[in-house]
Amino acid sequence: MNKQVGYLGKDKTFRANASQFFVAGELCRRGYSAVVTLGNTPNTDILCSIMEGTRFVHIQVKTLVPGNRTCSVGRKAEKDFGENFFWVLGGIPLPDSNSDFYYFIIPSHEMAIHVIEAYQFWSNSLGKNGQPHNDSKVRIVHLPPSISLTGWDISEYRYRWDLIEGKLRSGIIPK
Numbered sequence: 001m002n003k004q005v006g007y008l009g010k011d012k013t014f015r016a017n018a019s020q021f022f023v024a025g026e027l028c029r030r031g032y033s034a035v036v037t038l039g040n041t042p043n044t045d046i047l048c049s050i051m052e053g054t055r056f057v058h059i060q061v062k063t064l065v066p067g068n069r070t071c072s073v074g075r076k077a078e079k080d081f082g083e084n085f086f087w088v089l090g091g092i093p094l095p096d097s098n099s100d101f102y103y104f105i106i107p108s109h110e111m112a113i114h115v116i117e118a119y120q121f122w123s124n125s126l127g128k129n130g131q132p133h134n135d136s137k138v139r140i141v142h143l144p145p146s147i148s149l150t151g152w153d154i155s156e157y158r159y160r161w162d163l164i165e166g167k168l169r170s171g172i173i174p175k
Contacts, residue, residue: 012063019063019090020045022101030161032168043076043085050168057167058085066091066099070140073115077139080112086164087111089141089154104143105160114152115139121149
């Protein structure tokens with residue numbers, strides 16, 4: 001591994017920025033207008049619309065490292081931001097990897113329900129030595145093939161661009 005690749009792999013800012021642009025690029029490739037907000041819009045990394053600009057969705061991107069069992073999403077994942085809000089967990093391989101990019105597209109409502117449920121389950125259980133867990137700002141989503149402690153498996157959301165497309169085209173999220 002060269003020095004530059006090693007640095008990019010360790011600094012999550014580069015990977016997070018790249019992930020947002022790859023997600024926006026995928027949406028543009030599908031015929032939508034997608035703009036990376038560069039941190040200028042609270043809770044929204046990408047604003048995406050149909051070309052006419054009459055329907056929009058907000059997208060929060062979280063970068064996951066392929067091979068990890070979980071992705072950290074934070075407390076804001078507990079909030080249902082509405083039917084026009086999606087989370088995209090982007091699996092962005094390291095530059096020297098032959099692995100493919102992959103994405104999980106999850107509606108805000110689903111994310112909120114399951115993240116709250118998993119955190120409550122964790123906080124009500126005991127730690128390794130039988131002690132209660134301390135409150136934490138960390139919220140996680142388990143990545144396939146792992147499932148959450150409450151049984152949530154996000155496999156069904158892999159490559160589900162149709163959820164965003166359906167919302168933009170008709171205003172109805174396909175089930």
